Amino acid sequence: MSLNIYNIVQYYHFLISEFLTEDGIAVDCTCGNGNDSLFLCNAMKGKGFLYAFDIQEEAIRKTHELLEKSCEFNNFSVIHDSHVNVDRYITEKVQLAVFNLGYLPESKSGISTNPQTTIYALEKMLERLKLKGYILIAAYTGHDKGLERNALFGYLEKLDDRLFKVVNHRIININNYPPELFIIQKMHETN
Numbered sequence: 001m002s003l004n005i006y007n008i009v010q011y012y013h014f015l016i017s018e019f020l021t022e023d024g025i026a027v028d029c030t031c032g033n034g035n036d037s038l039f040l041c042n043a044m045k046g047k048g049f050l051y052a053f054d055i056q057e058e059a060i061r062k063t064h065e066l067l068e069k070s071c072e073f074n075n076f077s078v079i080h081d082s083h084v085n086v087d088r089y090i091t092e093k094v095q096l097a098v099f100n101l102g103y104l105p106e107s108k109s110g111i112s113t114n115p116q117t118t119i120y121a122l123e124k125m126l127e128r129l130k131l132k133g134y135i136l137i138a139a140y141t142g143h144d145k146g147l148e149r150n151a152l153f154g155y156l157e158k159l160d161d162r163l164f165k166v167v168n169h170r171i172i173n174i175n176n177y178p179p180e181l182f183i184i185q186k187m188h189e190t191n
């Protein structure tokens with residue numbers, strides 16, 4: 001398959017297939033329609049464990065259905081709760097976490113992620129991240145005029161570079177609100 005570098009989901013799935021340790025703990029912080037959860041679950045080949053979170057009933061149902069139907073393995077838990085509560089469910093160190101921000105595609109609910117809760121959940125995830133583990137964040141700029149992306153950028157650019165390295169992947173020759181990817185790796189233990 002040839003990879004479209006401008007397709008942010010294809011691009012971070014490609015990165016996940018390079019970064020993910022099969023027997024590690026993976027977290028889909030915004031499971032939505034379940035596509036990222038399905039990718040993660042199949043990539044772990046039944047060895048690690050996937051936790052998937054969403055606040056919408058519709059998203060939980062869709063993710064559950066997709067995983068039950070299309071995932072070859074059953075090492076997952078789909079949790080109807082906000083990602084700000086990850087520490088209520090996960091006690092292990094996390095090897096890889098994904099936030100795909102914004103709205104649930106094709107839903108009429110109008111529920112979206114928001115900067116405050118996203119950053120709060122991210123702080124918790126940074127603490128819980130395994131040494132050399134990764135967090136991938138897809139941020140969309142069209143729906144809120146870049147509000148969440150800008151808040152995130154402001155937070156991430158101030159992270160201590162001895163503890164975390166942060167990379168920003170973006171398309172620079174499209175004007176129509178292109179999505180961006182943030183990639184974080186933990187370089188040093190935080191506690």
Ligand SMILES: C[S@@+](CC[C@H](N)C(=O)[O-])C[C@H]1O[C@@H](n2cnc3c(N)ncnc32)[C@H](O)[C@@H]1O
Nearest residue numbers: 030031032033034035036054055082083104113
């Ligand atoms: C762009 S969609 C995710 C798409 C999904 N990853 C997929 O593969 O289909 C964003 C999701 O974030 C969810 N969301 C919003 N706020 C949340 C929160 N505080 N905790 C967990 N999920 C949240 C929304 O309900 C929505 O389903």
